[in-house]
Amino acid sequence: MDDHPSQVMPAVDTDTPVVPPAAVVELLGRDGRAALVQRVSAWPVRIGRSPACDIVLDDPHLAAEHAELHLDPGGAVRLKLLPSRNGGHVGKQRLSGGDDAPLPANGHFQLAGCALRLRTAADPLPAEHLLIVDKTRHWALVPLLLLSMLFFQWLDRWSAVDPDARWVDYASPLLSPLALVLGWAGLWSLASQLFQHRFPFTTHLRRVLVVIVALQVLEWVLPAVAYAFSWPRLMVLESLSTPVAGAVLLAWHARLVWPGARRILGGGIAALLLLGLGLQMGNRQEQQYVFGPPYLASLPPPALRVVAPKPPQTLIESLKPLKAELAKQARKDNEGAGDDDGGE
Helix, strand or coil: CCCCCCCCCCCCCCCCCCCCCCEEEEEECCCCCEEEEEECCCCCEEEECCCCCCEECCCCCCCCCCEEEEECCCCCEEEEECCCCCCEEECCEEECCCCEEECCCCCEEEECCEEEEEEECCCCCCCCCCCCCCCCCCCCHHHHHHHHHHHHHHHHHHHHCCCCCCHHHHHHHHHHHHHHHHHHHHHHHHHHHHHHCCCCHHHHHHHHHHHHHHHHHHHHHHHHHHHHHCCHHHHHHHHHHHHHHHHHHHHHHHHHHCHHHHHHHHHHHHHHHHHHHHHHHHHCCCCCCCCCCCCCCCCCCHHHCCCCCCCHHHHHHHHCHHHHHHHHHHHHHHHHHHHHHHHC
């Protein structure tokens, strides 16, 4: 006789109904975001315009009772169309009244003009998106950047006009860039409102001002440094700075508008930058330089000179290789002139 008590297995109740998972039906907008979310309280789920439906949608293209969602014993969900004039779709499959089809894994289906999605508690949720919050609280930075931009604009205008120029001669060079910058920031803010449902005008304005002021500072600093150390090739950076700064600015704005597509947008902007630089090189193929001249077009004050000036004889020696080229070109011109005289 066995002294150990026998283990009694608990009885399994096969009649216990399977508890359906919690679910919601989402009405999707044009941007793919959920414009309306309604919780599923019981199965089957009837969808239509009638208040008697479980999911009520205010769309005149829907019938009073347009469709039903049925939960199979295995957990799959099927869409059944009720009599209607506009029917629906599951993927590319067209459904009419009386037709039914299983929902795909993503739960997307369409009734008339309504794009819908069924989400259950069993469906995996996408990763939580990082909310980019502007934590900058230095409100004086934007006015300071604005004043800096206007100062450099005034300085450029002051160096180009006569000393007795009227104040109206400065109005357009100062106000036009200001209006352009404000409009640029406003357009990017509208894009943020469309895709992120917020209007970060100050953030977009600060970003474009940072890039513009950096370019203005570079425009004044580069010639001074190149002149001080006799580095004329440093001016190549001036030609490269504008397209590179434009690409950085676009990527900076796009990161705020579409944070989930930073890599794709960054790759596209980088490809456009390389294409633009390649076209710039192609346009200057016949010139003696590619991105920038090997000389200084403007000379800063002599007080900024750090290195010792080169004697005039150095310049003369550097020009000697051009003598043969100039003589060859002169012979061609003379021969061309002689042919013209003989023809006459």
